[in-house]
Amino acid sequence: MKKFAKLITMIALFATGMQAEEKSIILATTTSVENSGLLSYILPTFEEKTGIKVKVVARGTGAAIEMGKRGDADAVFVHAKDLELKAVEEGYFVNRHDVCYNDFIIVGPKNDPAKIKGLNEATEAFKKIANSKNLFISRGDNSGTHVKELQIWNLAEIDPKNQKWYLEAGQGMEKTLRIANEKQAYTLTDRGTWLAIRDELDLTMLFEGDTILVNQYGVMAVNPEKYEHVKYDEAMQFINWIISEEGQAAIGSFKDKYGNQLFIPNAK
Amino acid sequence: MNFLVEAFKQAFYLIFHLDRELLQIIGLSLEVSGGALLIAAILGIPFGAFVGLKKFHGRGFIITLLNSFMGLPPVVVGLFLYLLFSRSGPLGFLGLLYTPTIMIIAQFILAFPIVAALTHSACVKVEPDVKLAARALGATSSQVTRTVIREARYGIIAATVAALGRVMAEVGGIIIVGGNIAGYTRVMTTTIALETDKGEFELALALGLILLLISFLINIALFSIQKKGAQKPQWL
Numbered sequence: 226m227k228k229f230a231k232l233i234t235m236i237a238l239f240a241t242g243m244q245a246e247e248k249s250i251i252l253a254t255t256t257s258v259e260n261s262g263l264l265s266y267i268l269p270t271f272e273e274k275t276g277i278k279v280k281v282v283a284r285g286t287g288a289a290i291e292m293g294k295r296g297d298a299d300a301v302f303v304h305a306k307d308l309e310l311k312a313v314e315e316g317y318f319v320n321r322h323d324v325c326y327n328d329f330i331i332v333g334p335k336n337d338p339a340k341i342k343g344l345n346e347a348t349e350a351f352k353k354i355a356n357s358k359n360l361f362i363s364r365g366d367n368s369g370t371h372v373k374e375l376q377i378w379n380l381a382e383i384d385p386k387n388q389k390w391y392l393e394a395g396q397g398m399e400k401t402l403r404i405a406n407e408k409q410a411y412t413l414t415d416r417g418t419w420l421a422i423r424d425e426l427d428l429t430m431l432f433e434g435d436t437i438l439v440n441q442y443g444v445m446a447v448n449p450e451k452y453e454h455v456k457y458d459e460a461m462q463f464i465n466w467i468i469s470e471e472g473q474a475a476i477g478s479f480k481d482k483y484g485n486q487l488f489i490p491n492a493k
Numbered sequence: 494m495n496f497l498v499e500a501f502k503q504a505f506y507l508i509f510h511l512d513r514e515l516l517q518i519i520g521l522s523l524e525v526s527g528g529a530l531l532i533a534a535i536l537g538i539p540f541g542a543f544v545g546l547k548k549f550h551g552r553g554f555i556i557t558l559l560n561s562f563m564g565l566p567p568v569v570v571g572l573f574l575y576l577l578f579s580r581s582g583p584l585g586f587l588g589l590l591y592t593p594t595i596m597i598i599a600q601f602i603l604a605f606p607i608v609a610a611l612t613h614s615a616c617v618k619v620e621p622d623v624k625l626a627a628r629a630l631g632a633t634s635s636q637v638t639r640t641v642i643r644e645a646r647y648g649i650i651a652a653t654v655a656a657l658g659r660v661m662a663e664v665g666g667i668i669i670v671g672g673n674i675a676g677y678t679r680v681m682t683t684t685i686a687l688e689t690d691k692g693e694f695e696l697a698l699a700l701g702l703i704l705l706l707i708s709f710l711i712n713i714a715l716f717s718i719q720k721k722g723a724q725k726p727q728w729l
Contacts, residue, residue, distance in 0.1 A: 251672075260687075260690060280677055282673070295580055297580050399690055454580065
């Protein structure tokens with residue numbers, strides 16, 4: 226029995242030993258930021274400068290905000306400004322700042338069966354897609370992209386839910402694009418993910434440029450008054466760095482492997 | 494087709510050059526799954542033997558419970574632990590969410606029923622003659638128990654190996670509770686899921702090959718243990 230107790234203690238020590246470490250924060254963010262490689266490009270500079278390790282958990286925007294609301298993250302870096310401002314208003318977050326932006330585009334089959342090429346408004350394009358009954362793949366995962374898509378359907382006064390031509394993937398942007406490719410369907414995508422994998426896809430960009438398609442990224446800290454345990458000071462160091470000249474320059478200089486700039490810094 | 498060949502080439506390059514990131518991920522996988530298995534074995538083997546050898550009230554129910562928990566869906570375990578250990582949950586104050594520790598807990602929950610249930614059936618299957626012989630030779634009750642466990646050892650080892658196979662291959666549970674944080678809670682299976690999402694198939698493939706290799710080795714071990722166990726005891 227003694228031996229047994231000893232073993233259990235050893236395991237407990239072993240388990241806690243793995244946790245002992247330097248200062249760190251948990252940053253809840255979106256797959257588009259993490260998968261594009263932006264964070265692994267800019268974070269080492271910050272970590273070296275401050276000694277704060279940033280542990281990145283990548284989810285959809287909705288899930289990332291939810292993580293913060295539950296107190297499971299110290300800061301969030303997402304792209305659904307309306308949702309962010311709402312969560313700040315509800316008292317879950319403080320110090321929200323714009324960080325950078327890029328834009329959404331509509332991609333689809335090269336023969337463009339819904340004839341959306343050359344249109345001026347995204348709502349117009351969505352209406353035409355709905356009328357054509359050509360397949361449209363939605364992220365369906367409550368991500369920033371999904372929220373934007375629903376906003377446009379709403380403005381176009383169309384309820385796509387349960388329509389035969391509307392499929393919800395429930396997955397990340399990359400997988401959704403691949404599904405759209407297999408099914409020769411339309412989809413709304415952020416430009417970064419599109420640029421990263423367009424060479425592998427038999428789809429083409431059909432619509433861009435409407436102001437509604439601006440994709441604003443923002444950062445905010447979990448309210449320390451809501452959750453005492455959050456590492457507010459470290460989170461604020463991160464936020465202040467990413468909106469500083471140095472952080473902004475780092476974002477601006479990030480390029481994907483094809484040399485495209487994916488994020489345009491615009492912190493004020 | 495070309496792309497597949499290229500991915501395989503890259504994968505082998507990563508494996509043979511012992512890429513640091515790759516090693517770190519494999520190390521954490523072994524640490525988490527090994528740790529979970531160790532605890533599951535320490536608790537599950539005595540528990541399974543106890544259920545297998547002693548008659549008590551509610552025994553049938555426990556056996557049914559163990560057997561059905563063998564098929565516990567990992568995502569459900571992950572969800573359950575997430576809600577329990579989230580800062581807004583009852584055990585949130587422990588601060589265990591998104592740490593390797595909670596990944597061990599999750600895999601322990603998956604491994605324990607397998608170890609316990611298979612140990613139980615191994616003990617039950619031991620020839621009744623063994624028990625009788627031990628008793629006839631004047632063994633005390635605890636000595637009888639030990640003799641039976643010794644006779645069931647091949648079945649018990651097989652139980653442990655089967656549990657290891659299950660936790661090594663698991664992804665749904667640990668991605669929820671571990672968060673797949675690079676260099677901290679990212680293991681082989683969660684890396685494969687992520688890299689496939691990103692379209693970076695080289696690292697995913699390299700890890701997939703290693704995972705296959707490990708599960709192949711585990712099964713070789715299992716097979717040879719079972720073969721040994723199938724031989725009659727020497728004294729018969």
